[in-house]
Structures are given as structure tokens and as C-alpha cells.
Amino acid sequence: MAVVRNAIRVLLGAGAAAAAIGLGVESRSPRPVPLARFVSRISPAENKVRLTDAELASYRRWAERVRACMAKAGTRVGAPTVGSDEILIALSPAQRVRASKAGFRCAAAAGGPPEHSSFVFEHDGKIHVYRPRACLLPVVPAKS
Amino acid sequence: MIAVARQLAIALLTFLVVLLGWRVAHPAAGLRGRAPEAPTFSIPALTGQGRVDLSSYAGRVIVVNFWAAWCGPCRDELPLVERDWRRWRGDVVTFVGVDVRDTAGAAWRALASAGVTYPVGHDHSYTVERLYSVSALPQTFVIRPDGRVAAQLAGAVDADRLDAAIARALGER
Numbered sequence: 001m002a003v004v005r006n007a008i009r010v011l012l013g014a015g016a017a018a019a020a021i022g023l024g025v026e027s028r029s030p031r032p033v034p035l036a037r038f039v040s041r042i043s044p045a046e047n048k049v050r051l052t053d054a055e056l057a058s059y060r061r062w063a064e065r066v067r068a069c070m071a072k073a074g075t076r077v078g079a080p081t082v083g084s085d086e087i088l089i090a091l092s093p094a095q096r097v098r099a100s101k102a103g104f105r106c107a108a109a110a111g112g113p114p115e116h117s118s119f120v121f122e123h124d125g126k127i128h129v130y131r132p133r134a135c136l137l138p139v140v141p142a143k144s
Numbered sequence: 145m146i147a148v149a150r151q152l153a154i155a156l157l158t159f160l161v162v163l164l165g166w167r168v169a170h171p172a173a174g175l176r177g178r179a180p181e182a183p184t185f186s187i188p189a190l191t192g193q194g195r196v197d198l199s200s201y202a203g204r205v206i207v208v209n210f211w212a213a214w215c216g217p218c219r220d221e222l223p224l225v226e227r228d229w230r231r232w233r234g235d236v237v238t239f240v241g242v243d244v245r246d247t248a249g250a251a252w253r254a255l256a257s258a259g260v261t262y263p264v265g266h267d268h269s270y271t272v273e274r275l276y277s278v279s280a281l282p283q284t285f286v287i288r289p290d291g292r293v294a295a296q297l298a299g300a301v302d303a304d305r306l307d308a309a310i311a312r313a314l315g316e317r
Contacts, residue, residue, distance in 0.1 A: 005151075009151050031178070032178050032179060032180050032181055032292065033178050033179065033180050034180060035180040035181070035182075035183065035275075035276065035277055035293060036277040037180075038179070038180045038293060038296065039276070039277045039278075039279075039296050039298075040296060040298050041279050041280070041298065042279075042280045042298050042299055047280075047299075116216055116217075116220065117216075118216070132216070132217060133217065133299040133300060134215075134217055134280035134281060134282065134283070134298060134299040134300065135212070135214075135215035135216070135217060135218065135280060135281045135282075136279065136280045137244075137245070137273075137278065137279055137280060137281065
């Protein structure tokens with residue numbers, strides 16, 4: 001008899017929950033989420049596609065050509081190194097502005113970055129060559 | 145008195161367990177009522193004449209794809225988006241491209257090269273980009289027929305993810 005009574009209580013609880021779900025009580029909210037909060041963002045760290053060893057070797061060969069071109073133009077930069085899914089070229093702090101100009105010129109002279117890759121001067125003072133998942137946009141301040 | 149309290153406790157516990165189980169089994173359901181509204185916009189058309197006006201597609205599932213011709217992943221993605229548009233256009237689904245931070249000429253050439261046939265507008269003033277909080281390209285939004293955002297796909301989409309988002313949005317009609 002006690003088992004039957006407990007079963008009835010369980011059924012009552014389950015029935016009430018089903019009614020709540022059916023009526024949408026727990027999923028209804030008067031205000032929608034602002035779109036800016038809903039949108040997920042890609043951080044620079046998440047933006048690198050995984051590269052195979054062959055791709056890394058090919059990117060490195062291209063970076064060596066850029067480095068040689070820059071050296072010829074009088075801008076000395078570090079030897080290309082293999083990072084996590086990218087090739088890095090270190091610039092000396094004193095030469096960053098000059099190196100960035102020479103870098104773009106030499107990247108074009110070397111036939112442009114390898115297909116699907118990005119050639120980016122980042123805040124860490126290095127040139128990064130990697131394959132991006134997306135093109136990150138600089139923030140445009142809203143008009144007041 | 146104790147017996148009544150025990151009866152209530154059992155019923156309440158069951159109520160909570162069932163609700164919790166339902167939430168675990170339907171994780172997206174909690175967002176249903178709270179999904180953000182998709183901002184409407186009207187921008188000059190890049191393909192064809194006139195303007196691309198989002199409000200003219202009200203009541204349909206709308207796929208809004210933000211892109212630019214200078215962005216490699218966007219150019220790579222264009223043929224996939226076109227294929228998916230051809231696949232879905234028999235349903236109540238519309239695809240719309242929004243070209244941002246671009247010259248109209250470069251955009252037009254990229255569209256022609258990829259054979260894009262869905263309507264594409266040119267967001268020359270960053271207005272639509274800001275409305276949708278776009279911080280990376282490509283970026284795709286799937287809008288439900290009730291005008292709310294069903295999904296946002298950051299970066300290049302794969303057909304499976306996009307198809308699943310469209311099917312879900314169609315199911316919410």
C-alpha cells in the first residue's frame with residue numbers, strides 16, 4: 001500500500017514537471033539576450049589551423065626567402081623558427097618599423113605568403129606566418 | 145503532519161529531477177525564449193540592382209554570411225556557401241551575403257569567380273558589422289523565421305554545421 005502511495009506522489013511530481021515544460025514556464029524570459037553577448041569570438045590563440053609537418057616546412061622555406069630578401073635590403077631579422085602551428089621571425093625592437101616595411105615588400109617579392117596563410121606583424125615584435133581560421137577585425141569605435 | 149511533509153517532499157523531488165533531466169537532454173531549449181533578435185538592415189546590393197533588405201525575408205530562415213574579398217578564409221568559403229544555398233533554396237530559406245571593409249570592385253570579382261548567385265550587399269559604413277558584433281570574418285548567422293538568431297558560426301563554416309543549424313531553425317517555425 002505504501003509503495004502505491006509513493007508511486008502516486010512520484011507521478012504527481014513528474015506530471016507537474018511535464019506540465020511546466022509543456023507550458024514553457026522555465027524557458028520563458030521576458031527579455032532576449034543582447035546579440036553582443038550571444039556572439040562567440042575567436043581569440044588570436046584559437047585562430048591558427050593545425051598544420052602538418054610538410055606545411056610547416058613549406059612555410060619555413062618561404063620565411064627563409066623573406067628573411068634573405070630583408071637581409072639584402074639591410075634589415076637583419078632572426079632566423080625563422082617553428083612555433084605552435086606557425087613560423088615566427090623575431091624582429092629587433094630598434095628595427096620594427098623599418099622591418100615591417102621591408103617585410104611587406106619582401107613578402108610580395110617572395111610571391112606572397114603561401115596559399116591560405118597569413119603574414120602578420122604582432123604586438124610581440126614577431127612576424128607570424130600561419131593559416132588562419134578567420135580574419136580578425138580591428139575594433140571600429142562606435143560613432144557617438 | 146510529518147506524513148504530509150514527506151509526501152510533498154517526494155513530489156517536489158520528483159518534479160526537480162524531471163526538470164533537471166529535461167534540461168540536460170535539451171541544452172539549447174533554455175535559450176529558446178531568450179534568443180537575441182536579429183537586427184534588420186538595408187544595404188546596397190552588390191549583385192543585381194537595388195538593395196538587400198533583411199526585412200523583406202521575414203518569415204523565412206535567413207542565413208547571413210559576413211565576408212570580405214581580401215580575407216582568404218572567406219574566399220575559400222564562398223563556393224561552399226553557394227552550394228548550400230542551392231541545396232536549401234527550395235525550402236523557406238534565404239541566403240544573404242554582407243561584404244564588409246572592402247571595395248565593391250574586389251568584392252564583385254570574388255563573387256563572380258565563386259559563381260555566387262544569392263543576394264549580397266555592401267556594408268560600406270560598417271553599420272551592419274557593428275549591429276551584429278562581427279569581430280572576425282567569415283562569420284555566419286542563422287536567423288529563425290520569428291526573427292531571432294538561432295546560431296552564430298564564427299570562422300569558416302563546414303557544411304554539416306551549417307546544415308544542422310538551418311534544419312534546427314526550420315524546425316522552430
